[in-house]
Amino acid sequence: MPLGLTTAEAAQKTGLNRVTLQEWIRMGRVKAPRLVLRNGRAVRLWSQADIDDLREVKHQTYRRGRGRKKKKV
Secondary structure: OOOOEOHHHHHHHHOOOHHHHHHHHHHOOOOOOOEEEEOOEEEEOEOHHHHHHHHHHHHHHHOOOOOOOOOOO
């Protein structure tokens, strides 16, 4: 069985809200790992490489204290 973090744990580790991370996955902003069955439930198991990619997306979105990027109209 592969080891990794659940989506909630990945969000917490990167300082995001779980709902925000799920929204980013739905919008295609973040490429999520495949679903895996764990104890009869389908979960995404995030590797360290996935967490690093997620941090990069967060950095690009929130721009280190300068606020969010302006929406393109």
